[in-house]
Amino acid sequence: xxxxxxxxxxxxxxxxxxxxxxxxxxxxxxxxxxxxxxxxxxxxxxxxxxxxxxxxxxxxxxxxxxxxxxxxxxxxxxxxxxxxxxxxxxxxxxxxxxxxxxxxxxxxxxxxxxxxxxxxxxxxxxxxxxxxxxxxxxxxxxxxxxxxxxxxxxxxxxxxxxxxxxxxxxxxxxxxxxxxxxxxxxxxxxxxxxxxxxxxxxxxxxxxxxxxxxxxxxxxxxxxxxxxxxxxxxxxxxxxxxxxxxxxxxxxxxxxxxxxxxxxxxxxxxxxxxxxxxxxxxxxxxxxxxxxxxxxxxxxxxxxxxxxxxxxxxxxxxxxxxxxxxxxxxxxxxxxxxxxxxxxxxxxxxxxxxxxxxxxxxxxxxxxxxxxxxxxxxxxxxxxxxxxxxxxxxxxxxxxxxxx
Numbered sequence: 001x002x003x004x005x006x007x008x009x010x011x012x013x014x015x016x017x018x019x020x021x022x023x024x025x026x027x028x029x030x031x032x033x034x035x036x037x038x039x040x041x042x043x044x045x046x047x048x049x050x051x052x053x054x055x056x057x058x059x060x061x062x063x064x065x066x067x068x069x070x071x072x073x074x075x076x077x078x079x080x081x082x083x084x085x086x087x088x089x090x091x092x093x094x095x096x097x098x099x100x101x102x103x104x105x106x107x108x109x110x111x112x113x114x115x116x117x118x119x120x121x122x123x124x125x126x127x128x129x130x131x132x133x134x135x136x137x138x139x140x141x142x143x144x145x146x147x148x149x150x151x152x153x154x155x156x157x158x159x160x161x162x163x164x165x166x167x168x169x170x171x172x173x174x175x176x177x178x179x180x181x182x183x184x185x186x187x188x189x190x191x192x193x194x195x196x197x198x199x200x201x202x203x204x205x206x207x208x209x210x211x212x213x214x215x216x217x218x219x220x221x222x223x224x225x226x227x228x229x230x231x232x233x234x235x236x237x238x239x240x241x242x243x244x245x246x247x248x249x250x251x252x253x254x255x256x257x258x259x260x261x262x263x264x265x266x267x268x269x270x271x272x273x274x275x276x277x278x279x280x281x282x283x284x285x286x287x288x289x290x291x292x293x294x295x296x297x298x299x300x301x302x303x304x305x306x307x308x309x310x311x312x313x314x315x316x317x318x319x320x321x322x323x324x325x326x327x328x329x330x331x332x333x334x335x336x337x338x339x340x341x342x343x344x345x346x347x348x349x350x351x352x353x354x355x356x357x358x359x360x361x362x363x364x365x366x367x368x369x370x371x372x373x374x375x376x377x378x379x380x381x382x383x384x385x386x387x388x389x390x391x392x393x394x395x396x397x398x399x400x401x402x403x404x
Contacts, residue, residue: 019388020241020242020388021055021056021157021239021240021241021242022053022054022055022056022240022242022243022244022385022386023054023055023056023057023058023235023238023240023242023243023244024054024056024057024058024067024070024244024246025058025063025231025232025235025243025244025245025246026057026058026059026060026063026064026066026067026246027060027061027063027225027231027245027246027247027248027279027280027283028060028061028062028063028064028204028205028223028224028225028248028278028279029061029062029063029247029248029249029279029356030061030062030207030275030355030356030357030359031062031091031355031356031357031358031359031360031363031364031367032062032248032249032279032316032320032355032356032367033061033062033063033065033066033088033248034088034091034363034364034365034367034368034371035246035248035316035320035367035368035370035371036063036066036246036248036371037066037081037084037085037088037367037368037371038367038368038369038370038371038372038373038374038375039246039314039371039372039374039375040066040070040081040084040246040371041081041085041368041371041372042371042372042375042376042379043081043375043382043386044077044078044081044082046375046379046382046383046386047386048078051077052070052074052075052077052150052155052156053077053386054070054074054077054156054244055156055157055158055239055240056156056157056158056159056160056177056235056238056239056240057070057071057074057156057158057159057160058159058160058162058173058234058235058238059159059160059161059162059204060161060162060204060223060224060225060228060231061162061204061205061207061223061224061225061279062205063246064161064162064200064201064204064205064224065138065142065201065205066084067159067160067161068142068144068147068159068161068196068201069083069084069141069142070084071146071147071150071156071159071196072142072143072144072145072146072147072149072150073143073146073150074150074155074156075150075153075155083141085368087137087141088364088365088368089361089364089365089368090361091359091360091361091364092359092360092361093331093332093335093357093358093359093360094133094332095133095134095137095359096131096133096134096137096359097129097130097131097132097133097134097211098129098130098132098133099332099333099334099335099338100332100334126212126213127206127209127210127211127212128209128210128338129210129211130212131202131205131206131211131212134202134205135198135202138198138201138202139198142198142201144196144197144198144200144201147159147176147196148176148195148196151176151177151178156177157177157178157181157238157239158175158176158177158178158181158238158239159175159176159177159196160173160174160175160177160191160234160235160238161173161174161175161196161200161201161203161204161224162174162204162224162225162228162231162234163200163203163204163206163214163216163221163222163223163224164221164222164223164224164225164226164227164228165219165220165221166213166219166220166221166222167218167219167220168219169188169227170188170189170190170227171188171189171190171224171226171227171228171229172189172190172191172192172221173189173190173191173192173234173237174192174194174196174200174216175191175192175193175194175196175234175238176193176194176195176196177193177238181193181238181239184237186230186233187229188227188229189227189228189229189230189233191234191237191238199214199215199216200216202214203216203221203222203224204221204223204224205223206221206222206223207222207223207275208222208223208226211223223278225278225279225282226278228282229282229285229286230282230286230289231282231283231286232245232283232286232287232290232311233286236309240309241307241308241309241310242309242310242311242312242385242388243309243310243311243312244311244312244313244314244382244385244386245283245287245311245312245313245314246313246314246315246371247280247283247313247314247315247316248279248280248315248316248320249276249279249280249315249316249320250315250316250317250318250319250320268339268353269352269353271353272351272352272353272354272355272356273352275352275353275356276352283313287311287313290309290311293306293309294308294309294310310385312381312382312385314374314375314378314382316367316370316371316374317370317373317374317377318370320355320367321351321352321354321355322351323355323363323366323367323370324351324352324354324355324358324363325351325354326366327358327360327362327363327366328354330358330360330361330362330363331354331358331360332360335357335358339353339354339357
């Protein structure tokens with residue numbers, strides 16, 4: 001199958017087949033999000049024409065960064081993918097947060113003085129890490145105004161960046177899109193129309209404790225994964241009937257460490273486990289929910305309250321923890337020191353947390369190559385999914401979850 005199938009006519013009767021509304025859903029994952037860039041690079045090669053295949057783009061946490069780039073360059077989405085690959089292939093940790101000795105010493109001293117004085121001498125720091133370098137990088141690389149232009153020029157139906165309100169506890173999908181798309185309100189989940197800005201991206205990526213919350217309007221927001229009980233619902237509310245989800249956690253990876261003993265996990269291991277839960281568990285739960293709804297639609301096709309949604313999720317065929325373990329030496333000294341504080345030597349017990357925080361080129365390039373390889377192995381199914389054709393009855397590629 002080729003990219004031309006996206007615009008293929010319908011059957012021999014001459015009736016045009018409606019082009020499916022395909023949404024791209026990019027989950028959170030810190031440095032692991034480099035894997036998503038590899039999958040996108042493969043898709044750009046499979047679909048060589050410049051037309052954007054995703055009418056809706058949803059991003060959460062680190063996925064919000066890539067989502068905003070692709071949405072802003074929807075008219076030349078392959079250029080957007082190339083730009084993402086350029087940045088992720090040459091990443092350095094100091095482009096995301098400060099890890100040099102002076103900053104780490106000042107941060108540590110601030111925490112100690114605050115704790116010892118009960119906050120009287122110094123108020124508690126806003127976060128463990130200072131993400132000023134990330135804001136500067138995104139300011140150079142992301143044209144947020146391009147998202148509105150993509151919508152006005154017909155290259156994009158909608159883009160949503162997800163964050164969590166510390167005031168209301170709700171998961172909020174800030175979206176911009178076609179005029180007919182309305183806001184929504186569900187239990188713990190709302191959709192708000194907004195002119196998407198750099199502040200929305202920074203709010204979405206604000207991992208609790210590690211990164212500082214971002215103020216939007218009168219509320220402070222943090223990482224979009226925190227209260228995201230139904231992470232796929234934003235795309236459905238915006239009109240998608242096919243969801244391509246790119247995850248960052250291996251389906252076979254579970255627990256703190258599958259090969260460790262039964263001893264007490266370190267704080268670093270617990271925090272890494274928390275990030276896995278934050279970025280992954282809700283996605284698989286939502287996929288099961290969609291599967292149950294699809295079964296209902298098939299059993300009662302006259303039902304109008306719900307509609308059939310097809311999903312295709314691709315996730316790493318190799319556990320990113322294993323890849324991170326091979327790149328411990330590439331980490332800056334300051335980051336290695338921080339991980340020792342969290343939970344001992346990173347090469348022994350901190351690989352899970354390391355896999356989320358190592359924004360270093362050798363590691364991110366390895367994840368990009370893995371994503372590219374996984375997507376190319378699933379080429380036939382991916383092309384069928386993108387074109388709206390029936391999917392193969394069985395998909396055997398590793399890391400693939402399919403609900404039809």
